[in-house]
Amino acid sequence: MGIKNAMSNLLLFFFFVIYLFQPVLHDIRQAKSQLIENVISYGLAKASSGDVGQFSPEIIKEMEDKLEQVGIHPSDVLFKGTTSLTLRGDYIKGELRVKNSPLWMMWQGPQEIVRSGTMMSEYIER
Amino acid sequence: MKETFRVLMLGFMFIIMTFLQIERDINSTTQQRLKASITRAAHDASLQVVDSLVGEGYIVFDREKARAAFEQTLQSNLQLKSDLTPKPHTLLHDQMYIIAEEYIDDYSGVTFPYNYRNDEMRMYKTIYGPAVIFKIRVHMPRVSRFGYDGDVTKDVIYEYPFL
Numbered sequence: 001m002g003i004k005n006a007m008s009n010l011l012l013f014f015f016f017v018i019y020l021f022q023p024v025l026h027d028i029r030q031a032k033s034q035l036i037e038n039v040i041s042y043g044l045a046k047a048s049s050g051d052v053g054q055f056s057p058e059i060i061k062e063m064e065d066k067l068e069q070v071g072i073h074p075s076d077v078l079f080k081g082t083t084s085l086t087l088r089g090d091y092i093k094g095e096l097r098v099k100n101s102p103l104w105m106m107w108q109g110p111q112e113i114v115r116s117g118t119m120m121s122e123y124i125e126r
Numbered sequence: 127m128k129e130t131f132r133v134l135m136l137g138f139m140f141i142i143m144t145f146l147q148i149e150r151d152i153n154s155t156t157q158q159r160l161k162a163s164i165t166r167a168a169h170d171a172s173l174q175v176v177d178s179l180v181g182e183g184y185i186v187f188d189r190e191k192a193r194a195a196f197e198q199t200l201q202s203n204l205q206l207k208s209d210l211t212p213k214p215h216t217l218l219h220d221q222m223y224i225i226a227e228e229y230i231d232d233y234s235g236v237t238f239p240y241n242y243r244n245d246e247m248r249m250y251k252t253i254y255g256p257a258v259i260f261k262i263r264v265h266m267p268r269v270s271r272f273g274y275d276g277d278v279t280k281d282v283i284y285e286y287p288f289l
Contacts, residue, residue, distance in 0.1 A: 008129040015133055019140050023147055030151050034158060041162050048169075050287070089173060091202070117162065118202035120170040120195070122287055 018106070029103050029113070032072070036115045039066050040096045044117040047082070048092050053123025055081045055094055063096070072098055086121040093118045142272070149273035156217060156267060160280045163203035164262055168284035171196040171258045175286070184232040185256040185286050192258060193227065200262070219267045226261035226281065242283065249281050256286040 043063045047055045064074045081094035095116035103109030174191035176184075200206060205216040212218040226247045230236060239254045247261050261281035266274050 012129065012133060015136060015140075019136060022140075022144065026144075026147050026151065030154070033155065037155075037158055037162065044166070093202075116203075117166065118199060119166040120173055120199070122173065 022104070025101070025103055028101055032098070032101070033113050033115070035070060036067070036096050036098055036113055039063050040094055040115050040117050042066070044092065044094050044119050047094065048119045048121050050122040050124060053086050053121045054092065055079070055083050067098070086123060088120070088122055088124050090121055091118055092121050145270045145272045149268060149270060152217075152267055152269065153274060156278065159204065159217060160262070160264070160278065163200055164260065164280045164282045165284070166203055167196045167199035168258055168260055168282040169287070170199045171260070172284050172286050179232075186231045186233045187229045187256065187258060189229060192229065196224075196258075196260060217267060218264060220265035222262055222264040224260060225263050225279070226259065228259040229257075230259070231256040231286075247281065249283060251283045253283060253285055255288065257283055259283050
């Protein structure tokens with residue numbers, strides 16, 4: 001009787017831990033995803049502006065700094081995009097891949113959060 | 127027996143709440159992605175001007191090129207095919223529709239600043255220069271019956287980016 005009670009309480013405790021923390025893990029991932037989307041949008045808007053025309057090292061560094069402010073280390077961030085000068089009317093692309101924190105308590109979820117964007121450059125050679 | 131029933135009930139509630147949370151995540155990601163994509167697409171459409179008239183000091187949009195640029199950028203940012211239906215295994219599940227398309231430029235017979243009003247589409251803005259106006263509609267993606275079963279619309283009024 002004592003062992004049966006202990007076993008059922010242990011199982012209950014196990015499930016309660018999952019019920020408590022699983023929504024929190026979801027919320028963390030959702031917040032991270034939105035932040036990364038905002039950061040790549042910001043970088044893309046800057047990169048396509050009339051006097052830049054590319055993802056310059058300064059813009060990439062700014063994006064990494066913004067992510068670092070919320071605890072995402074630059075070593076967990078991989079940027080791929082247009083780093084060569086792009087004339088007005090041609091497309092600039094940017095993609096951020098960030099290592100993901102655990103999504104599920106019971107098994108491994110997606111390893112990365114990937115957000116990207118494409119927009120035309122406004123750069124004119126003077 | 128009582129404990130088993132309690133665990134099962136809590137498990138059932140947990141599954142429902144997890145689905146609600148997933149649907150909320152999909153909803154907010156879709157809203158954010160649509161807004162960013164339509165803004166970028168309108169930006170690209172606003173760059174399509176008739177070059178010969180720019181030399182004379184007029185900003186007039188090339189309607190065909192602007193529409194093509196708008197659709198191309200939407201396709202790139204939302205993983206759509208050329209007919210604006212989504213590619214497999216992407217965020218959206220249904221075809222996107224462009225329900226409003228308008229151009230206010232130096233050939234529209236207006237003076238700037240101009241109070242743009244479209245009561246049918248419920249779009250209102252004071253614009254200070256030539257602008258492109260678009261509105262899109264798409265069915266909200268959902269993975270369970272707990273998700274929102276309806277359309278989402280996004281609109282944009284984007285002015286020509288003067289140098």
